[in-house]
Amino acid sequence: MSTPMSANSFLAALVAEGLDVVQVGDWRDHNRNSKGPWGPVNGVMIHHTVTKGAARTVDICRKGYDGLPGPLCHGVITKDGRVHLVGYGRANHAGLGDDDVLRAVIDEKALPADNEANTDGNRHFYGFECENLGNGDDPWPAVQLEAIERAAAAVCRHHGWNERSVIGHLEWQPGKVDPRGFTMASMRSRIGGRLSSKKPAGQLPPPKRPVIDLSELVKAARTNPQMKGTPCTYAGVRTYEAALVDEGLLAKVRLDGHFGTDTKDATSAWQERLGYRGRKPGQPADGIPGRDSLTRLGNKHGFSVTS
The missing domain is CATH 3.40.80.10 (Peptidoglycan recognition protein-like)
Incomplete structure (x- = not known):
């Protein structure tokens, strides 16, 4: 007590x-x-x-x-x-x-x-x-x-x-x-x-941070999964989508690495949350990840950005 x-x-x-x-x-x-x-x-x-x-x-x-x-x-x-x-x-x-x-x-x-x-x-x-x-x-x-x-x-x-x-x-x-x-x-x-140890042990090793390649993510985002042929797939999309799920902007993570229209819409919502808008008045953000929006998402959800 x-x-x-x-x-x-x-x-x-x-x-x-x-x-x-x-x-x-x-x-x-x-x-x-x-x-x-x-x-x-x-x-x-x-x-x-x-x-x-x-x-x-x-x-x-x-x-x-x-x-x-x-x-x-x-x-x-x-x-x-x-x-x-x-x-x-x-x-x-x-x-x-x-x-x-x-x-x-x-x-x-x-x-x-x-x-x-x-x-x-x-x-x-x-x-x-x-x-x-x-x-x-x-x-x-x-x-x-x-x-x-x-x-x-x-x-x-x-x-x-x-x-x-x-x-x-x-x-x-x-x-x-x-x-x-x-x-x-x-x-x-x-x-x-x-x-049973008199002193606490050393620090836990820092958690490994996934790394997302911006150029690969943009490539995936610009590939329409509804088109014929094999759309671009990139494993980093799943890490990215998991962060959007945590933000309440996406319902679930896709399992195939495709950057679908729902992911693009969620990206647009994240960009607008940060203050970004489309090129024309009243137009939504484009939904293609940029370095700033991706980096800020990564800082919040534990992944790093490269390229």
Whole structure:
């Protein structure tokens, strides 16, 4: 049982554990403290988000949605291993859970089955939401699993807790299934191994940034996939389209590397969002990627631009 660490101490603990931390907006002061107490804190809770795309996932966890205002956690761990801080203090992540489970966490003992929902978990747990569809098929990249391990260990190390202070949402609230795709027993084993070291390990390797060749992307954009013959295909189109999906401008990523009319329309919308317009008054942006619009999209979504 501990007093919550300060926001600055929380950030410092994550960084000291070697994590790549992204600070989102006013995260230090974004909380639900007006709705109830924050602390004493007793452990760390892990969730999956049932979302796809880093930008969309972070945005939802920060703002929440109808019926459940944000923040929905303290940190969002995306598939690239980054930890995005979206709030600090009381957060809408744990809900009501089992008081017997809380007592086991406090005593750092084996967890009983969760069969009641009678205790306010938002008060007692740090929460990390992890980007994953939660369908059992969506993969958990190794770098993301290591980031979960490091983030939980960072909090435990600060408070002097062991790995039994880390639980999944499915172990707290009846009916919950998250996180799905790995077991909390395996994650606690990893955390325990990390905590056995007196000092945090070195930094995670920086995530590899995909590289998009502008000339190849423009070539793909200028090839009409409706024409006869074999249209230009370029693998970088899929990386580009994934960023447009994250921006809410494109419904899905095409799998063939073609730059279709829907991608061109989404590109036009992105260009207009940046202030670009067509050559004639009232004409939309042309939908052919330019260096500025592509670079700004890459800076936001983790890819680099060449040529």
